[in-house]
Amino acid sequence: xxxxxxxxxPHHPVLTTRALNRATLARQLxxxxxxxxxxxxxxxxxxxxxxxxxxxxxxxxxxxxGFDPGQLSDLMASREVGRMVTLRSTIHTHTAEDCLALRPxxxxxxxxxxxxxxxxxxxxxxxxxxxxxxELVEEQPLPLKELKAALAERWPDGDPLALSVAARCLLPLVxxxxxxxxxxxxxxxxxxxxxxxxxxxxxGEAAGITPRDAVLRYLAAFGPASVKDMxxxxxxxxxxPVFEGLRERLVTFRDENGVELFDLPDAxxxxxxxxxxxxxxxxxxNLLLSHADRTRVVPLAxxxxxxxxxxGHRTLLVDGFLAGIWRLTDGAxxxxxxxxxxxxxxxxxxxxxxxxxxTEEGERLLGSLSSATAPEHTVRFADFTRFTDAx
Numbered sequence: 001x002x003x004x005x006x007x008x009x010p011h012h013p014v015l016t017t018r019a020l021n022r023a024t025l026a027r028q029l030x031x032x033x034x035x036x037x038x039x040x041x042x043x044x045x046x047x048x049x050x051x052x053x054x055x056x057x058x059x060x061x062x063x064x065x066g067f068d069p070g071q072l073s074d075l076m077a078s079r080e081v082g083r084m085v086t087l088r089s090t091i092h093t094h095t096a097e098d099c100l101a102l103r104p105x106x107x108x109x110x111x112x113x114x115x116x117x118x119x120x121x122x123x124x125x126x127x128x129x130x131x132x133x134x135e136l137v138e139e140q141p142l143p144l145k146e147l148k149a150a151l152a153e154r155w156p157d158g159d160p161l162a163l164s165v166a167a168r169c170l171l172p173l174v175x176x177x178x179x180x181x182x183x184x185x186x187x188x189x190x191x192x193x194x195x196x197x198x199x200x201x202x203x204g205e206a207a208g209i210t211p212r213d214a215v216l217r218y219l220a221a222f223g224p225a226s227v228k229d230m231x232x233x234x235x236x237x238x239x240x241p242v243f244e245g246l247r248e249r250l251v252t253f254r255d256e257n258g259v260e261l262f263d264l265p266d267a268x269x270x271x272x273x274x275x276x277x278x279x280x281x282x283x284x285x286n287l288l289l290s291h292a293d294r295t296r297v298v299p300l301a302x303x304x305x306x307x308x309x310x311x312g313h314r315t316l317l318v319d320g321f322l323a324g325i326w327r328l329t330d331g332a333x334x335x336x337x338x339x340x341x342x343x344x345x346x347x348x349x350x351x352x353x354x355x356x357x358x359t360e361e362g363e364r365l366l367g368s369l370s371s372a373t374a375p376e377h378t379v380r381f382a383d384f385t386r387f388t389d390a391x
Contacts, residue, residue: 014255015254015261016256017255017296018320019269022270022276023223025276028045028221029063030063030320031270031274031276032277035064039075041064042081042093042095043098046221047093047098047102048092048286049090049289050091051091051284052283052284053179053180055284056072056093056282058314059282061365061368070182073181076180076181079096079196081096083175083180084173084175085103085110086099086103086106086110087102087235088234089113096193099193099197100193103208105208105209107208109236111169111170114166114169120158120159123157123158132151133167133170137171137173140191142189143189147190148164151167172193173190174192174197175189215230215262218233218290219262225261225262226255226262226293227262229290232289233289243262249265250263259293276319277357279316279361280314280362283312283314283315297321298321302323305322314328318350323344324343324344324345326340328340328366329341339378339380340365340366340377340380341381342362343381363377366379
């Protein structure tokens with residue numbers, strides 16, 4: 001006879017790892033390339049991880065049909081998108097609207113970093129530091145080095161690094177162009193999001209995405225997902241009550257380990273046997289960073305293979321799952337000319353068809369992203385050990 005407790009446990013259909021894989025790839029525009037604008041894609045994906053300049057371009061090249069780097073670069077030049085610290089207290093490329101909305105949402109985490117710099121900020125009035133920093137960078141965008149020097153002059157007893165970190169944590173600072181533009185270079189130069197995007201300081205700082213709306217947008221781009229998955233994505237905690245408040249609007253499942261998963265009722269959940277073409281992803285692609293349980297994309301055997309210490313490798317997906325890493329050299333970066341070197345893991349065996357599909361996808365990436373000086377495009381496969389030793 002079933003217990004009364006068991007009778008009260010809600011029934012959740014089980015989603016296998018492969019089913020979760022296909023659902024997430026569909027949300028991430030990686031199951032098939034999307035015919036949408038670069039700006040719409042940046043919005044849908046809730047931003048692009050962007051510690052380095054090139055990864056956002058590679059992310060969109062893997063996701064959008066007919067993507068050209070100039071599409072994103074033009075959006076940055078026209079200030080419709082920008083680079084700033086938001087989710088996980090890391091640099092993301094967001095639309096202007098999301099820069100202003102997501103920064104207040106992420107602010108508690110970002111500001112918590114100041115605990116690590118308390119010694120260097122002893123005796124410093126943080127409100128005055130924020131006001132003075134705003135005056136400096138809104139008068140004219142300042143390189144990080146100059147901002148640090150100006151703050152050290154004002155607070156000579158403070159630690160210069162701690163002072164500059166405090167400014168970064170307290171203010172929504174945008175990295176202004178030409179940094180981030182395709183084919184251009186520039187040092188990190190900062191002003192406030194309100195100044196750069198033309199928003200009023202009061203409305204820009206007070207506005208922000210609500211936790212409820214953040215949950216819905218996260219699920220649209222990364223679901224189905226657990227509470228811990230979303231907390232990994234944004235690195236904020238205590239989101240369980242928000243999910244509970246939305247329960248009537250959501251559908252629920254469980255994974256093969258019994259973890260409860262939430263999802264939008266009408267979101268795509270393709271058949272687990274839906275073909276997934278190869279995809280080349282840049283270092284720190286959000287696909288690999290936004291779930292507590294990454295096995296929906298990263299097999300347990302490979303969970304450490306995508307990283308070299310704290311540095312992420314550029315990764316290759318085959319049949320929807322992590323299968324190797326890659327690097328790209330062209331006339332401007334190395335001795336080869338437009339060469340994409342693929343390194344599948346030593347336990348991965350590609351069929352002839354898969355190898356051909358990987359080569360075709362690599363050639364497509366090269367055609368989109370290699371410099372104009374590269375006279376020819378080449379995709380080659382390297383031995384895993386030799387490649388990692390040389391990296």
